[in-house]
Amino acid sequence: MPGSASPHVLLAGVDDATEAVLRTELGGRAAVRRLPSGEAVPPDAADEPTLLVVGADVPAPAGLVSALQTRTRHLAVIVVTGRAGADDTSALSLLAPAERLAYVRADDPDGLARAARSMLDRLALQHAYRTAQAAAQRRLLAGGEVARQPGEQLFGPLYHQVLIGAVAVDAAGRVIAWNRKAADILSLRNDAAGRSFPLLFPPHVRGDLREHLARAALVPSPPTLFERLGDDGAAQTLRMSAQAVTNPDGTTHTLVILEDITSSTETRRQLAERTSHALLSGDVAAAMTAGDPLRQRLQRSAQAVVDRLGVAVARIWTLDAQENTLVLQAAAGPHGHLDGGPSRIRVGDPGVGLIAAERKPHLTNAVTDDRYADDQDWIRREGMAAFAGYPLINDGELMGVMALFSRRPLPETAFESLAGIAGQIAVGISQDRLLDRLRATTEALQRPLLPPDLPTLPGLDIVARYRAQGDSLDIGGDFYDVFPLPDGQWALTLGDVCGKGPTAAAVTGLVRHTLWTAAQQDPDPAHVLPSVHRALLRENSPFCTLVYALLDPSDTPVRLRVTSAGHPAPLLRRRGGRTRLLEEHGPLLGAFRATGHPVQSTVLHPGDSLILYTDGFTEGSGAHLSREPEDLAALLASWTGPSDDRLADRLADLLFTDAVTRWAGRLRDDLALVAISAHP
Template sequence: MRAGAEAEARLSGLAEAGAEVMGVSAGRALDLLGADGPPGGRRPTLVVLGAELPAPVGLVHALRPDPRDLAVVVLTTLRNQERVAALPLLAPARLVCALPHDRLDDLPDLVHRLMEQIDRERAYAATQAAVQQSLTSGGQAPRQPGRHLLGAILGQALTGALLLDPGLRLVAWNRRAAGLFGLEEPGSIGRPLDGWFPAEARERLRAYLGGPPADTAGTGPAGTHAAGTGPLGTGPSGVDPLGTGPAGTDPSGADPAFTRVTGDGAEQVLRLSPQPVTDPGGAEQILVLAEDVTEAVQARRALAERTGQALLSGEVAAAVTADEPLEQRLRRCVQALAGHLDGAVAAVWILDPQTETLRLSADAVRGAVLDDRCARVPLGESTIGRIAAARRPYVTSEAIGDPHVEEQDWMRRESLTAFAGYPLVTQGQVMGVLAVLARRRLPDTGVRALAGIADQIAVAVHRDRLLERLSATADALQRPLLPPRLPEPPGVELAARYRPYGDGLQIGGDFYDAFPLPGDRWAVALGDVCGKGPAAAAVTGLVRHTLWAAAQQDADPGHVLPLVHRALRRENSPFCTLAYAVVDCSAEPVRVRLACAGHPSPILRRAGGAVAMAVEALDGYGPALGLFDGAHYPAHSLDLRPGDSLVLYTDGFVEGGASHRQRRPDDLAVTLAAHLPPGPDDRPADRIVEVLMADALNRWGEGLRDDLAVLALAAVPRAGGGQADRARTASSAVS
C-alpha cells in the first residue's frame, strides 16, 4: 500500500538493512497478499496504510490480519481519526496499530517490533504443529514450550524455574516463574531474561548466569526499571541488597539477589540460582531457579536501618554529652552523620542572638568543599537563614531546581541533590540549624532520625549556654571572696592557689585572705565554710568581713576568732574551719602568732629542709567556729627566719577523695620534703603551693570531691639590710 512519501522515506532504512520493502496500489493489495488464503499460510508481511486512504477500516478487515503472518500499521491524521476509531474492534494492538502522521520517526521501531512478534507467533505455531503431528503418528512427542515444557514436578513447584538457551533467552518456565516475571505465551518466549532487570544490573546478571555480554537491543517489559536497594536508599540500582561482592557472589556463600521494579511500580528482589543442563537432544541450556526474597530483604533492610539509626543516635548522644568544648562535640556529631550517610555533607550553624547571625560551628564534608558564603549567614537569608527564622524543617530530594534552595550552583558542582535542614529549637528558643546534603535521596526513616538528632543537638547547645551563664554567675560570686592579688609584706613572700570542685559551676566554700594591720603587721587567713553555693558564699563573706573588722581593733587570734565564732552563732550559720595568723614584719626574725579553729594543722618548713606540723608542735588548736558555746582558741608564736615557710591548706588536700584514700597532714610534709630540696630558692612560697596543688590533682584525679585552697608564707632576706622595705604595703581588694 502506498504509505506516503514521508513514510516510504522512513521505511527505506529497513530496505537498506536487508528487509524487503515495496509499495503497491490499493487495488492490488488483496491479490498480492493472498487474502483468500488460510491464516498463517501467507508470507510474513507487514502492511503500512497511508493516511490518504478513504476506507482504512474496510481494507484492514479485508486483509484479515493474523498474528502468524500479517500485521498492519495505519497512519492517521486529524482528518481520518474518526474513520480509524473502530480498528481496536477488529484486532488487538499487537496486530493492528494506528500511528499518528506526526510520529513517523517511530515507524521503523514499530515495524521491527511487529515483525518480531510475527516471527515468535510462527515459531510457536510450528512447534505446536510438530507436537500434534508427532502425537497423531504415535511417536514420542517433545514437551511443549513455555510453562508446560518443564513437566509436572517443576511446573507445580513453589520455586520459580526458568529454562534459558545459551544466549539467556527464555525457552520455558513453570507457573511460579510466570507469576514472578509476568511471563506469557508466546510473547515471552525467546526474549532475554536480563530484559526484565534494570540496565545497570544486566551486565552483572549475564556474567553471573554465564551468558554472552548484554545486547543493548534486548529490553524487558514496559515499566521495568531500576530501584535503589541500600538500607538508606542510597545504593546503586540493581545491586544485590544482601551484600554480594564484586564478582556477583554473596560473601556468606548464598546466591546473589537482583532487584527489579514490576509493572505496577512495586520493588521485587529475586534470588537466582543457575545450573547448566542438557536436554534429551544434547542441546546445552541453563536452568535458573528464582526465589522471591523481597520480604526478607525488606525486613533485613528495616533492621539495618533501625540498627544504623540506633548506632547513629548513640554516637550523637555520646558526642553531645562528652566532656569537651561545644565545637568539638558538634564536630563529632556531624562526623557521625557524614559517616553513616555515605557521600553526605553535614554541618551545624549556631545562632548569635545579639547579631542575628548564624555562624558555621562544625562541618563534615566528604569529597566536597563548603562555599565560603556558608561561614556566616544572616537570619532570614538564604536557605539556612530562612529555616532558622521560620523554625520549620525543610527536606527535598530534588534540591536542584527547587526554588526554596538557593545554594543550587554549589550543590550542582558537588553533585549533591538531596537537602534536609532542621532548626535547632528547644524551650522555644532557636539555637541554630542542622543541615545534611546528600548525593541521593534521603529515605523517610532517615529523615525522621535526623529530626531526633537535631533535637539532641539543640538540647546540647542550650545546655552549653546555660552552663556558660552559670559559670559566669559562679565566677562573679566567687571573685569577691578571694583577693584579686596578694600583698607583698617586707621580708615575706605570699603565694596561694585555689581550685573549686567540679566544673566550677558551684561556688566553693574555701577562701583565703591577707590584709595589712597597724604597726607593719599583716593578717593572713585561710578557711573552709561548710557547704557549697550561695549559702556558703554568704557565710564566707560574713567570716571575711568579721575578720577584717575585728582585726582593726585587736588583731590577736585570741580576740579575733571568738568574735567570728559569735557572729556565726548569732546568724545561725554553718560552721567554718579557719587558720589565722598575724605576721609581724617589723621583727627580725619575722614573728607569727597562729591559731587554728578545727582546721588541718599548718606545715612548718625550716630553711634546712626539716618539716613539722606547726600546731601539733605548739600544743593543739580549738574547735571549728560556730559549733560550741564557750569554745577556746589558743594562739601560739613562732619565728620565721629567711628560708623558713608556713603552709596553710584546706581539708581537700587530705580528704578530697574516697574515704579509703584519705591522707594525714604529715603526708603533705613528706611530699614537700621529697619535691623541694633544701637550700635557697628565689620564689619559695610559689614553689610550695605549686607542688602541693599538682600532687593533690594527680593523686585524686577524677575522684576529687572537694575544693582545694593553699596559701604559703615564706620568710625571705630583706633588701637593703633589714627594714628598708618596711614601707611597702598593699591592701587586699574587697569587692
C-alpha cells in the same frame, strides 16, 4: 553402587603408605589411581562420581579442586593435613559443599579409610538420586504429557509446579523455557522464548547478570541479589543462582533458580532503617551529654548523622543573637562547603539563613531552586538529590540550624528521625548556654570571696592556689585572705566553710568580713576568733574551720603567731628541708560553746616556709582514701629544689600538682593553699 556408575578415587600428592591403605580399603568398590601432575580428570571419570584425596604436601589444593570441578560435577574431596604446604585449605569451603569436604590428619590412617568409605557412600546416594530423577523425567516425557506452558516439557510437571522460579537459558543468554513460578515473578508470556534474559532487568545490572551466567557455565554460582522493576513499576529484589545442566538428549543449558524476596528484603530494610535511626538518636544523645566543649559535641553529632544515614554532608550552626548571625560550629562529610561555604550567615539569607528566619524545616527530595543553596553548580556537579534543614528551637528560643544534603532521596522516616535529632541538639545547645550563664554567675559570686591580688612584702614570697571542685558550677567553701593591720603586722587567714553554693558563699562573706573588722579593732587571736564564732552562732550559720596567723615582717627572722580552729595542721618547713606540723588547735567555729584556741609562736628564718592548706589536700577523694598531714610534711621534706626568692611558689606548685594528680577525676572537694617563705 546403584546405576552404571563406576566411582573413581584420584590421589594427588599422597605418599606410598597412604596409597596402600586406600587401595586395601577401597580397591573392591572403586578405581584407585594417582593423578599425574598437569592432568585434570581421566576421560573415563569425567561424568562419574569421583573422590579426590589431596596429600598434605600439595601446595594449592584449592586450585586443584577448582580445576577438577570444571571436568566433573560429582566431586568429593578429602584433604590430608598435618604438615606444611596446605595453607590454603580454608579456601576449599568456598568451592566444595560441607557434605563433600573432609579433613583427615596424616598420622591417622584409620580415620582416612573411614572418611573415604563415608564419602563414597554419600556420592553413591547422590548418584542414585540423580539417576532416578532422570529416569522419572524420561518416563513422564515418554508418556506424552501435554505441555501447558513453556518449560513444563523441559522441567517436567514436578519442577513446573514448584514454588521457586526456574528459567532455562542457552549459551547466548536467550530464554529457552521457564516454569510457572518464574512466569509469575518475571511476567513471562508464551512469546518470551528466545528473548534475552538480561534484558528483563534494568541496564545498570545487565553487565553483572551476564557475568553471573557466564560463571555458572563453569561452576555453580552462589545466590546473588538482583533488582528489577515489575510490570506495575514496583521494585523487585530477586535472589538468583545458576548452574550448567545437561538435558537427557545430551544438550546443555544454564538453569537459573530465582526467588522473589522483595517482601522480606523490604522488611529487613525497614528494620535496618529503624535500627539506624535509633542508633543515631543514641549517638547524638551521648555526644550532647558528654563533658566536652560544645563545638566538639556538635561535631560528633554531625558526624553521627553522616555515618548513620549515609548522607553526603551535614552542618550545624549556632545563633549569635547579638549579631543576628548563624555561626558554623560543626561540619561532617567530604565536602568543604555548604551554602557557599561561609562560616557566618545572616538570618534571612537563602538556605540556612531562611530556615532560621522562618523557624520551620525545609525538606525536599528535589533540590532545584536557590532556597536550599546558593551554589547550584555544586549541587548538580555532586549529584545532590535531597536537602533537609531544621531550625534548632528549644522552649521557643532559636538555638541554630542543622542542614544536610544527600545524593539519594531520603524516606519520610529519615525526615522524622532528623526532626527528633534536631530537637536533641537544640536542647543540648540550650543547656550549654544555661551552664555558661551559671558559671558566669558562680564566678561573679566567688570573685569577691577571694582577694584579687596578694600583697608584696619585703623579704617575703607569698603565693596562693585555689581550685573549686567539679565543673565550678557550685561556689566553693574554701577561702583565704592576706591583709595589713594598723600596728604594722599582717594577717594571714585560710578557712573552710561547711557546704557549697550560695549558702556557703554567704557564710564565707560573713567570716571574711568579721575577721577583717575584728582584726582592725584588735588583731589578737583571743579577740578575732571568738568574734567570728559569735557571728556564726548569731546567724545560725554552718560551722567553719580556720587558720589565723599574724606575722611581723619588720624583724629578721620574721615573727609568727599561729592559731588553728579545727583546721588541718599548718606545715612549717625549715631551710634544710626538715618539716613539722603546728598541731595545737582549738575547736572549729560556730559549733561548740568552748572557744579557747592556743597560739603557737615561731619565726621564719631566711629559707623557711609556712604552708596553710584546706582538707581537700588530705581528703580530696573522701575519708576512705584520705592522706595524713604527715604525708604532706614528708613530701615537703623530700623536695630538693632551689631555695630562692620563688621558694613559696615552688612549694605551692609541689603540693598542688601532687593533689591534682593523686585525686584526678575523684576529686570531691575544693583545694586552697597559702604559702609564705622568707627569702634566703
